[in-house]
Amino acid sequence: MAHHEKGGHVLSIETSDLSFSYGTQAVLKHITFTARDGELLSVLGPNGVGKSTLFRCILGLLRGYTGRISVGGKDIRSLSASQMARLVAYIPQSHYPSFNFSVYNMVLMGTTGQFSALSGPGPKQKAQAAAALEKMGLAHLAEKDYTHISGGEQQLVLIARALVQNAQVLVLDEPTANLDYGNQLLVMRQIRALTADGYAVIQSTHNPEQAFLFSDHILAMKDGAVLADGAPSEIVTSDRMRALYGADIDVCSLYDDRLRVCVPKGIIQGK
């Protein structure tokens, strides 16, 4: 295998000098980063900074980029949809689907890459779907309608669907957006547990505190470029957060620096 060992981790997904433009407008500028197996990488940055474009490139949905993206050492540029699905699984934000399916069928759809276009899932795929539901603690919801479960449960269903793809890399688009606090914790706990199983997990988030608490590694993006890339303790600092969000932010450390909180200084001091 073309896996490279580095610091005891396999380099699961790697971009080097990745750039992308819509017409003349450069959206991604020379992005280079690495996400390793067993690691949670959080991508932080203001709205419109290019996080979605970066994810679309990584997922093989956008092909017109320059530079290189590799998964497990393999260049993904010319891979087909079904080849990509076996390497990288995508977990979108939970949304209201056009047509309602049962939770079980929703998860079963993740197995689609395993069989030909003219057939459907067989016993093997059905067993995989049932196992993924079990793993996410959703077995009791299997026959429920996807639209009739909570937002947190929907997000877990989409994660279960990604797991049956048997991909090494999981890409999550703001997994806790639109969730209440309890569901945010539920979903983040499960995502954290996935890294323990060896998955490389990449998520985008607008919550620096959550990124600090759960991530192994943070990529801070601004204006389509990497502002900073490193351990959470290096990124979630007052200087970096001010530079990233352009606001007067103080980062306070709590519980022996196991937690950091962003304080909007300007607002608190009434300025």
Place this chain on the structure above:
Amino acid sequence: MVTKRTKRPGLALGILAALLLAAIILSFLLGRYPVPPKELVGILLQRIFPAIRPFWADTMETVVFNIRVPRILLACLVGCCLSAAGASYQGVFQNPMAAPDILGATSGAAFGAALAILLGAGSRLITLSAFVFSLLTVVLVYLISKVARGKRVLTLVLAGIMVASLFNAGVSYIKLVADPSDQLPAITYWLMGSLSGATKKDVAFVCAPMAIGLLPLFALRWRMNVLTLGDDEAHSIGVNAGRIRLIVMLCSTLVTAASVSVTGMIGWVGLVIPHLTRKLVGNDYRYLMPGSMLFGALFLLAVDDVSRNLLAVEIPIGILTAFIGAPFFLWLITRKGDTF
């Protein structure tokens, strides 16, 4: 809110199939020329066992084989095709309001038929012209959406609406210049849709395109489930959404064109029947597709029976499908305890 998911899709399909069989048998017996059950069984069995001595009039045999058989077959085939095409379009466009005419197939067929009638063509040529124009319209819509900027699905639907209105204007113009004594009524009658002229030749003409279209639609039904999620999600699951959608569009267009070319405009079936089937078996295309096919056939056959038996003068089926389909649909969406 607690909803029960106790739907038994397999059972529902079985019931639909049984009802369809019963409707087919009933349809043989119904009609202006009475064919009693005993004679019907004799006539049909004689084809398998030529030893049976005819105890019926020759006319009765002619009615059964030259009028009832083609008409029943055509009603079932057209209902099946329009319903399957509607269900398919709804899935691949992620749009519950999609119907077989979403890409302009029926407007194209109407224009083709009207043009052929205006030019004094015979019935075979009218059918052929409707079929060809129907396909051409959808190809035109597809090519326009290719060069249009914006989201692919949206541009396809918009191009479909625009091209359809263009062809509708063409039909209006042809009606304006058509001879009001014979051509205009012929065009109007064609537009209302009817199975009354069904012949063996019609059935033979539509059989091949319908089979070529229906088989892939049936086989791709799991992929259609995935396509309802949207292109990005489908792609990340491993499905080339663009390619599957193109195949489904081609097949749906083929069966729609074949249907309307022989029957004229029959609305509602393609929109209403897939939704009724969704109520029965759910949205899973593994059941929804065969369910829509069976239900579509059953519905159109039943409506056609009404159309040819209710009044002394036959009511064009296109009118009846709307008369029966629309109120039924309204009842369905306003009923308590269900959500769409």
